[in-house]
Amino acid sequence: xxxxxxxxxxxxxxxxxxxxxxxxxxxxxxxxxxxxxxxxxxxxxxxxxxxxxxxxxxxxxxxxxxxxxxxxxxxxxxxxxxxxxxxxxxxxxxxxxxxxxxxxxxxxxxxxxxxxxxxxxxxxxxxxxxxxxxxxxxxxxxxxxxxxxxxxxxxxxxxxxxxxxxxxxxxxxxxxxxxxxxxxxxxxxxxxxxxxxxxxxxxxxxxxxxxxxxxxxxxxxxxxxxxxxxxxxxxxxxxxxxxxxxxxxxxxxxxxxxxxxxxxxxxxxxxxxxxxxxxxxxxxxxxxxxxxxxxxxxxxxxxxxxxxxxxxxxxxxxxxxxxxxxxxxxxxxxxxxxxxxxxxxxxxxxxxxxxxxxxxxxxxxxxxxxxxxxx
Amino acid sequence: xxxxxxxxxxxxxxxxxxxxxxxxxxxxxxxxxxxxxxxxxxxxxxxxxxxxxxxxxxxxxxxxxxxxxxxxxxxxxxxxxxxxxxxxxxxxxxxxxxxxxxxxxxxxxxxxxxxxxxxxxxxxxxxxxxxxxxxxxxxxxxxxxxxxxxxxxxxxxxxxxxxxxxxxxxxxxxxxxxxxxxxxxxxxxxxxxxxxxxxxxxxxxxxxxxxxxxxxxxxxxxxxxxxxxxxxxxxxxxxxxxxxxxxxxxxxxxxxxxxxxxxxxxxxxxxxxxxxxxxxxxxxxxxxxxxxxxxxxxxxxxxxxxxxxxxxxxxxxxxxxxxxxxxxxxxxxxxxxxxxxxxxxxxxxxxxxxxxxxxxxxxxxxxxxxxxxxx
Numbered sequence: 001x002x003x004x005x006x007x008x009x010x011x012x013x014x015x016x017x018x019x020x021x022x023x024x025x026x027x028x029x030x031x032x033x034x035x036x037x038x039x040x041x042x043x044x045x046x047x048x049x050x051x052x053x054x055x056x057x058x059x060x061x062x063x064x065x066x067x068x069x070x071x072x073x074x075x076x077x078x079x080x081x082x083x084x085x086x087x088x089x090x091x092x093x094x095x096x097x098x099x100x101x102x103x104x105x106x107x108x109x110x111x112x113x114x115x116x117x118x119x120x121x122x123x124x125x126x127x128x129x130x131x132x133x134x135x136x137x138x139x140x141x142x143x144x145x146x147x148x149x150x151x152x153x154x155x156x157x158x159x160x161x162x163x164x165x166x167x168x169x170x171x172x173x174x175x176x177x178x179x180x181x182x183x184x185x186x187x188x189x190x191x192x193x194x195x196x197x198x199x200x201x202x203x204x205x206x207x208x209x210x211x212x213x214x215x216x217x218x219x220x221x222x223x224x225x226x227x228x229x230x231x232x233x234x235x236x237x238x239x240x241x242x243x244x245x246x247x248x249x250x251x252x253x254x255x256x257x258x259x260x261x262x263x264x265x266x267x268x269x270x271x272x273x274x275x276x277x278x279x280x281x282x283x284x285x286x287x288x289x290x291x292x293x294x295x296x297x298x299x300x301x302x303x304x305x306x307x308x309x310x311x312x313x314x315x316x317x318x319x320x321x322x323x324x325x326x327x328x329x330x331x332x333x334x335x336x337x338x339x340x341x342x343x344x345x346x347x348x349x350x351x352x353x354x355x356x357x358x359x360x361x362x363x364x365x366x367x368x369x370x371x372x373x374x375x
Numbered sequence: 376x377x378x379x380x381x382x383x384x385x386x387x388x389x390x391x392x393x394x395x396x397x398x399x400x401x402x403x404x405x406x407x408x409x410x411x412x413x414x415x416x417x418x419x420x421x422x423x424x425x426x427x428x429x430x431x432x433x434x435x436x437x438x439x440x441x442x443x444x445x446x447x448x449x450x451x452x453x454x455x456x457x458x459x460x461x462x463x464x465x466x467x468x469x470x471x472x473x474x475x476x477x478x479x480x481x482x483x484x485x486x487x488x489x490x491x492x493x494x495x496x497x498x499x500x501x502x503x504x505x506x507x508x509x510x511x512x513x514x515x516x517x518x519x520x521x522x523x524x525x526x527x528x529x530x531x532x533x534x535x536x537x538x539x540x541x542x543x544x545x546x547x548x549x550x551x552x553x554x555x556x557x558x559x560x561x562x563x564x565x566x567x568x569x570x571x572x573x574x575x576x577x578x579x580x581x582x583x584x585x586x587x588x589x590x591x592x593x594x595x596x597x598x599x600x601x602x603x604x605x606x607x608x609x610x611x612x613x614x615x616x617x618x619x620x621x622x623x624x625x626x627x628x629x630x631x632x633x634x635x636x637x638x639x640x641x642x643x644x645x646x647x648x649x650x651x652x653x654x655x656x657x658x659x660x661x662x663x664x665x666x667x668x669x670x671x672x673x674x675x676x677x678x679x680x681x682x683x684x685x686x687x688x689x690x691x692x693x694x695x696x697x698x699x700x701x702x703x704x705x706x707x708x709x710x711x712x713x714x715x716x717x718x719x720x721x722x723x724x725x726x727x728x729x730x731x732x733x734x735x736x737x738x739x740x741x742x743x744x745x746x747x748x749x750x
Contacts, residue, residue, distance in 0.1 A: 097679045267674045289674030296671045299642045299664030302686025304472045309684040311677025 040116065041067040042076045047141030048354055051103040053094025057358055060092060060106060062351075068145045072120040075148045077130055081164035081348065082110025082139040084361035084371045086288075087315075098315060100137045107140030108132075110373075111154070111163035121148045129156045133327050134318035135167055142351075142375050152327045154334055161346045162337035164372050165197070170333045170342065171326070172287060172314045173201035177209070179317075180283050180310060181261040185210030188236075188257045190277040192216040193265035193290060195226050197370055200233055200344045202263060207234030208341065212256055216241060216273050220367070233343065241270060249276050261285070268293030275301060283308040346370040415491065416442040417451045422516030423729055426478040428469025432733055435467060435481060437726075443520050447495040450523045452505055456539035456723065457485025457514040459736035459746045461663075462690075473690060475512045482514030483507075485748075486529070486538035496523045504531045508702050509693035510542055517726075517750050527702045529709055536721045537712035539747050540572070545708045545717065546701070547662060547689045548576035552584070554692075555658050555685060556636040560585030563611075563631045565652040566638035567591040567645040568665060570601050572745055575608055575719045577638060582609035583716065587631050591616060591648050595742070608718065616645060624651050636660070643668030650676060658683040721745040 044067050050059040070076055088106055090096040114128040124130065133152035138144060154163055176198075177183065189206055193199050194215030203213050215230055215238045217223060227238040237253055250258065258279030264271045265288030274284050275297060284307065286295065301307045318326055336342035347369040349357040357371040419442050425434040445451055463481055465471040489503040499505065508527035513519060529538055552558065564581055568574050569590035578588050590605055590613045592598060602613040612628055625633065633654030639646045640663030649659050650672060659682065661670065676682045693701055711717035722744040724732040732746040 264674070271674075286674050286677035288678070294671045294673045295677075296669050297684070298669045299639070299646075299661050299686075302661035302670075302684065303663070303688045304686075304691075306686055306688065306691065308686075309672070309677065311674075311679075311681055311683075313678045313681065316679075316681065 039069040040118070041069055042116070042143050042145045043067060045141045045143040046351070047138075048106045049103055050092050050106065053092065053102060056089050056092040056106075056362065057355065060355075060358065062354060065105075065141065070116065070118050070145055071147075072118040073148050074118040074145050075114055075121055075124050075130070075151055076116040076143055076145045077112035077151065078115040078143055079110055079112040079139060079141060079375045080129075081160050081375065082107045082373050083165045083168070083346065084357060084373065085109070085168050086361075087168065088140075089362060105138035105141050107373075108135045108137055109165065109167045110139035111158075111160060112139075112144065114151075115143065117148070123148060124151065124153060128153050129158070129163065130154065131163060131167065131330070133167065133330055134323055135315065140354075140373065152330060154330070155338070158334045158338055160374075161348060161372055162334060162342075165346060165370060166330055166333050166337065167326075168314065169197040169344075169370075170201045170205075171329055172312065173198045173205055174329055174333065175314065175317060176263055176285050176287065176312050177202065177205055177211075177261075179312070180285050183209065183211055183261065186257070187261075188212040188214065188259045189261045189263065190214040190216070190259040190274050191263035191265075192270040192274050193263075193288065194230055194235065194238065195367075196265060196288075196290075197344045197346075198265065198287065199263075200230070201342060203230060203233045203235045204336075204342050208336075212236040214253065214256065214259065214277060215239070216244065216270060218270075241273060244273050244276070249273070258282075263287065264295070265290055266293075267291045267295055271295040272297075275307060278305075278307060281306045281308075283310060285310050285312050287312045344370075346372045348372050348374045351375045414444040415493070416444055417491070417518050417520045418442060420516045420518040421726070422513075423481045424478055425467050425481065428467065428477060431464050431467040431481075431737065432730065435730075435733065437729060440480075440516065445491065445493050445520055446522075447493040448523050449493040449520050450489055450496055450499050450505070450526050451491040451518055451520045452487035452526065453490040453518055454485055454487040454514060454516060454750045455504075456535050456747050456749050457482045458540045458543070458721065459732060459748065460484070460543050461736075462543065463515075464737060480513035480516050482516075482748075483510045483512055484540065484542045485514035486533075486535060487514075487519065489526075490518065492523070498523060499526065499528060503528050504533070504538065505529065506538060506542065506705070508542065508705055509698055510690065515729075515748065527705065529705070530713070532713055533709045534712060535749075536723060536747055537709060537717075540721060540745065541705055541708050541712065542701075543689065544572040544719075544745075545576045545580075546704055547687065548573045548580055549704055549708065550689065550692055551638055551660050551662065551687050552577065552580055552586075552636075554687070555660050558584065558586050558636060561632065562636075563587040563589065563634045564636045564638065565589040565591070565634040565649050566640075567649050568638075568640035568663065569605055569610065569613065570742075571640060571663075571665075572719045572721075573640065573662065574638075575605070576717060578605060578608045578610045579711075579717050583711075587611040589628060589631065589634065589652060590614070591619065591645060593645075616648060619648050619651070624648070633657075638662065639670070640665055641668075642666045642670055646670040647672075650682060653680075653682060656681045656683075658685060660685050660687050662687045719745075721747045723747050723749045726750050 045065045047065050091099040111131050114124045114126050130151040136150050215235045219240045219242045230238045260282045262274040262284040264274050264286045267289040268291040360368040361371040420440045422440050466474040486506050489499045505526040511525050581588050590610045594615045594617045598615050605613045635657045637649040637659040639649050639661045642664040643666040735743040736746040
């Protein structure tokens, strides 16, 4: 490995990156370009970078970053796969509240194989599969060098597409079912945006605990197929918004208990529908705003129906000293994925076609499966 | 006393109430009209009744109700004063979620003097001052007969106008400061509708605990005087809505901490202003909707700012087995009123002018002090 590292030294010294790139690790870039000749170096890394915030399809480009010197507690990971999440797009646009300073390498989650470890690293060995956990910036590149405590070793029997995507969406679903209302078997939840990956995970994780789900989806071509698919995952009821344009929505499901918990990732009318289903004293948790419309609630919903409206943001949750808890849940979720108890569809796209995948992820071609870059 | 009671028996038997009035106690009406001659009877009661739900000024009328037989655990109270609260108006309109069956006597709170007690009643004696606690329907009449456990004896040194109004508004303010966020001295709250009695109580009860308040009021003629008045009660900042039509409202008060708790009794833009002031993770409690406009909130306020929206309804709180706690707090609030540490203005109106007071309470003459009927 050291021989391989040394072979890239000359290229590293002559490498010409984009002008004025600051070298630090907070934005996914290697931090120490100037190095001693005896140091261990990573391979150069092919990376999706952006120098400025703006429309992701115009500000991102694929460049080769120079090798980086590895410290004794660093781990160099050869990335295998990484998704394009909406939050990645928002970070590049500059509209996400927490984002790395530009210039930066895109991406926040993914799975890779350990390529080399620093001299003091004992927990990892080349060949191990790892994910950044909690999430860490700069996963859209072929080689990532970060301190060992960034990485979490996972079972290599995990399907790669799940390993690459297990944090942002499935963990959100798991936390939201745990953190707001104490649910027991026989209870029911309601959600909009049910075809999203979080929505699909909510259905399955609820079902595993004996909890029913009422699922609201957009009116669109193919909604019949979408309904059947969600039912095959365990959804009890799936309705399009227009089906719920009636006064007494609760009358539609006499046999399901009134939900004490609802999830909203849409806003606007779709959020109002979730509120309609909630029982007195119920809680709606907002974790997304796909319609870009606000939530409108009558004052009487709060006073007389005693509704609570809350929000969930995984990144904040993870920042509250939850690393250990987070990793335990990741292991649980990956076990479910290996057992086919947690399923969702993604589209694996070769890294060479990154910009095609980005266009799809940005919704330019209508509704598309989650795009996952395969390095 | 018994002699007096007997003197009204003949009138009771010849009394002609409104046709078809059902005699039961849930709606404030006497329950046992037919009685044995040896029973103890209340005096007849002059009462504000309504036979149907509708506009309070047209469906209410003042009638004389016949004497009612007192059971051994009943207390007959000669009412001294009772307020006209917005919730009383909503009950008569039929739009309040919990309301007595019609026909009914209006009113839910008030203060009275014990006039007579049933044979087994030991806790009360004629002359005691009492309030219904928790609240009880039918206070808009000269004599109320209810079981002794309805009544709570209070200190007769309490000013009558406070004794009559101590529950619905001051107790709401007290509970809202206690039940949602743990506040400590040095913290700050924000509220709209600050000139309301609840708003005035919030300012004073917060101040007593060393908590500052930012107060939002409507733009109107006389708002300068309103501001000065609230400041004299202890308000740290008082602003009209138009003054807050700036991007960075928090910049206006560099020396106050960001509030973790806000109160909304208005809805619409005034609710959005409260939300603007709240710090990350803050909670807004809605207890009224004076503008009749809903609350509109961005999805990002929930996700990234972690705001919580809740509601408070005193009647529900009191129904949850809180009678003892409720009475202890009433005693505390009345002590504050006696010590002039809790102040607000009401207008005492002779019972004969009930319909004038009702018009004022319904807002027909613009903003008016709380109307309190003096029997």
